[in-house]
Amino acid sequence: MEEEETYLEFYLDQCTAQDEVVPPRSPPFSPVTSYDVYIPNPSNPEMAFSSHLKDKETSGDFSSVDLSFLPDELTQENKDETVNGSKDEVEKTCKTQSHQSQLPLPKEQDIDLGLNGSGLSSSQSHLHPDDADSVQPSPEKPTSDPLPLASVASMKPMTPVSECSGIVPQLQNIVSTVNLACKLDLKKIALHAKNAEYNPKRFAAVIMRIREPRTTALIFSSGKMVCTGAKSEEQSRLAARKYARVVQKLGFPARFLDFKIQNMVGSCDVRFPIRLEGLVLTHQQFSSYEPELFPGLIYRMVKPRIVLLIFVSGKVVLTGAKERSEIYEAFENIYPILKGFKKA
Amino acid sequence: MPGGRRCPDCDSTELVEDSHYSQSQLVCSDCGCVITEGVLTTTFADEGHLREVTYSQSTGENEQVSRSQQRGLRRVRDLCRVLQLPSTFEDTAVAYYQQAYRHSGIRAARLQKKEVLVGCCVLITCRQHNWPLTMGTICTLIYADLDVFSGTYMQIVKLLGLDVPSLCLADLVKTYCSSFRLFQASPSVPAKYVEDKEKMLSRTLQLVELANETWLVTGRHPLPVITAATFLAWQSLQPSGRLTCSLARFCKLANVDLPYPATSRLQELLAVLLQMAEQLAWLQILKLNKRSVVKHIGDLLQHRHTLVRKAFRDGTAEMEACEREVQGQRQGEEEVGDSSLDLPVRKRPASPALLLPPCMLKPPKQLRPTPPVCTVTGDENISDSEIEQYLRTPEEVRDFQRAQAAGQAAKSLPNP
Numbered sequence A: 001m002e003e004e005e006t007y008l009e010f011y012l013d014q015c016t017a018q019d020e021v022v023p024p025r026s027p028p029f030s031p032v033t034s035y036d037v038y039i040p041n042p043s044n045p046e047m048a049f050s051s052h053l054k055d056k057e058t059s060g061d062f063s064s065v066d067l068s069f070l071p072d073e074l075t076q077e078n079k080d081e082t083v084n085g086s087k088d089e090v091e092k093t094c095k096t097q098s099h100q101s102q103l104p105l106p107k108e109q110d111i112d113l114g115l116n117g118s119g120l121s122s123s124q125s126h127l128h129p130d131d132a133d134s135v136q137p138s139p140e141k142p143t144s145d146p147l148p149l150a151s152v153a154s155m156k157p158m159t160p161v162s163e164c165s166g167i168v169p170q171l172q173n174i175v176s177t178v179n180l181a182c183k184l185d186l187k188k189i190a191l192h193a194k195n196a197e198y199n200p201k202r203f204a205a206v207i208m209r210i211r212e213p214r215t216t217a218l219i220f221s222s223g224k225m226v227c228t229g230a231k232s233e234e235q236s237r238l239a240a241r242k243y244a245r246v247v248q249k250l251g252f253p254a255r256f257l258d259f260k261i262q263n264m265v266g267s268c269d270v271r272f273p274i275r276l277e278g279l280v281l282t283h284q285q286f287s288s289y290e291p292e293l294f295p296g297l298i299y300r301m302v303k304p305r306i307v308l309l310i311f312v313s314g315k316v317v318l319t320g321a322k323e324r325s326e327i328y329e330a331f332e333n334i335y336p337i338l339k340g341f342k343k344a
Numbered sequence B: 001m002p003g004g005r006r007c008p009d010c011d012s013t014e015l016v017e018d019s020h021y022s023q024s025q026l027v028c029s030d031c032g033c034v035i036t037e038g039v040l041t042t043t044f045a046d047e048g049h050l051r052e053v054t055y056s057q058s059t060g061e062n063e064q065v066s067r068s069q070q071r072g073l074r075r076v077r078d079l080c081r082v083l084q085l086p087s088t089f090e091d092t093a094v095a096y097y098q099q100a101y102r103h104s105g106i107r108a109a110r111l112q113k114k115e116v117l118v119g120c121c122v123l124i125t126c127r128q129h130n131w132p133l134t135m136g137t138i139c140t141l142i143y144a145d146l147d148v149f150s151g152t153y154m155q156i157v158k159l160l161g162l163d164v165p166s167l168c169l170a171d172l173v174k175t176y177c178s179s180f181r182l183f184q185a186s187p188s189v190p191a192k193y194v195e196d197k198e199k200m201l202s203r204t205l206q207l208v209e210l211a212n213e214t215w216l217v218t219g220r221h222p223l224p225v226i227t228a229a230t231f232l233a234w235q236s237l238q239p240s241g242r243l244t245c246s247l248a249r250f251c252k253l254a255n256v257d258l259p260y261p262a263t264s265r266l267q268e269l270l271a272v273l274l275q276m277a278e279q280l281a282w283l284q285i286l287k288l289n290k291r292s293v294v295k296h297i298g299d300l301l302q303h304r305h306t307l308v309r310k311a312f313r314d315g316t317a318e319m320e321a322c323e324r325e326v327q328g329q330r331q332g333e334e335e336v337g338d339s340s341l342d343l344p345v346r347k348r349p350a351s352p353a354l355l356l357p358p359c360m361l362k363p364p365k366q367l368r369p370t371p372p373v374c375t376v377t378g379d380e381n382i383s384d385s386e387i388e389q390y391l392r393t394p395e396e397v398r399d400f401q402r403a404q405a406a407g408q409a410a411k412s413l414p415n416p
Helices: A002-020 A045-056 A073-081 A087-096 A114-127 A186-192 A233-249 A276-282 A324-339 B067-082 B087-101 B111-128 B135-142 B146-160 B169-178 B197-213 B222-237 B247-253 B262-277 B292-302 B304-311 B315-332 B342-347 B384-388 B394-412
Strands: A032-034 A170-179 A196-198 A205-210 A215-220 A224-230 A257-269 A287-289 A297-301 A306-310 A315-321 B015-020 B023-028 B034-037 B312-314 B353-355
Touching: A170 A233, A186 A196, A186 A205, A186 A215, A186 B394, A205 A233, A215 A233, A224 A233, A233 A257, A233 B384, A257 A324, A276 A287, A276 A297, A297 A324, A306 A324, A315 A324, B067 B087, B067 B111, B067 B135, B087 B111, B087 B146, B111 B135, B111 B146, B135 B146, B169 B197, B169 B222, B197 B222, B197 B262, B197 B292, B197 B304, B222 B247, B222 B262, B222 B292, B247 B262, B262 B292, B262 B304, B292 B304, B304 B312, B312 B353
Parallel strands: none
Antiparallel strands: A170 A224, A170 A257, A196 A205, A205 A215, A215 A224, A257 A315, A287 A297, A297 A306, A306 A315, B015 B023, B023 B034
């Protein structure tokens, strides 16, 4: 068919271009290239073809395209590199590649990505009705079939439920930073704001608190601000915006730039006692257990880079995450290890 | 060389002052005859001192090493000698100190940290050779706080990428018990309190093993457990005379500090022993309590493996069963509000207790009611009124400023 001919020409053109140019997209871990196709390994020219193709065609209907040349390993690679199908994760990757997507790029990041996110999620929900539970995803569940509109894409089998722990860590604290981009007079803020404390001899920042969401902020004279105490990423963002608004009302030209989550802390309970001495023997390159100093075992997981505090009662604290999915992934990694130490 | 001296052999005046392996000699340059010799030891430039120069100072080995590092290395050697460690430990500890000093973070650290680093290197060396040295001992020797020590210790282990094995409990028991002054009669130790060292050691070891098996050691400082075990072992070897002696008095007699958690460890250990006693037929009828069970510790330890298996069921499987049971009960009647773990123990006191760490046996804390999961998007509108509530009105600002000024004035007034 002539459609195929055009696509084939396209592919061949792209292939020659591919050889010298590194594909502009793809942080290696992120499968999302354009907003509705998962291509895990775009260095593979065949994949790149699809991604580039998607780039050119906004709403291409690919049902007629013969994609049988795609290797079977597509599913395996997707499984290895696939990340959690959490909404936040997808939103974030969308955000990092927003300059490549066709959606309008927000000038400042204070215009929320909700537009992109909702657009994305709607397409996602259309394509993945079984993945609707994006609030607490299990990382062992596969994210999606890679080419939703293509007939050839093979589905990964869902991992059986017995492999999942069934326990979801609860987020306890989120630390985020934002740049208000204006010099602040801390004395004036401390004078005019009821919820502020400022003791320059002790600490060079104003400590401000709001009731809803219950958080604390450290506001520095350079205009940078740290917001702590929120229980979710959205709450942290809302709280940071409220602090910025307070500063605005005090007469400073505060903006809301570079909001970034710096740390997330989660905790959960496996509900059985753990032999910490045994764990430190088998995993000594990751664990540090000094009962003379601290009753818990400090486990430094390499992938994802999370620090876990494991206690004899079975309670686990996970910290050091920049993403919610890292916490979930870390817990799913540690749970089988802990189960191995269930019987004394 | 002028000076009026002549060679005794060849009568030449050509005499040269030469040094042969740092020994100065006056030599005839014609026949090579040595006329005079200096002393082998050298003196400082100021001859009045006439002090010996040590080997390490005459060679160049310390020229590359900074003075603070030299001081630290000397401290490491001194500490090893004070602790009477084998000589190989000294070399290892010195090597660790030198290795640490190569990192810029350590070189630029405060003197306090460098002092603590000395203790850390010695501790790591001892741990790697399974020499039982506690952090508490090191801290008292180097006059450091435990929190300062812990920070430096964790940092240096991470920095050098070292693999430090855990404290060896059995060896610690032996060295700690040996430090108790109870093996010879003295003015402070009456005859009936004196005990044989070997018997006490073996019984203490068995008690510590029992504590380890029943979750009393994991996550806790090891020393108080050993103190409690030593006390029980000592009491049980001659209960008639010693039941009246308390733990505090025992430690004072033995000239050993009583660690604060030891009393609660003692209570936990006695509770475990009581549980085990209920499984022995001839002890069941005696209806033992925490004092009387001490008399039978010997028997209990003899059969400790079977008794522990019988007295305690596996905590984990039982917990799930209990929870299901409690849930069923809750549907029927009102709960008094106890933990699901406590309930079966109270209702059926004769049945085996759960083998769990004490922190899991306590009733769970009243959790703060989790706030309802409110879907926050982060982009809600922020109403002005909500922000206004955090701002002071102009009148309040004036009042606050006045109050601040008054406070400052009061502070600046000189005290009468």
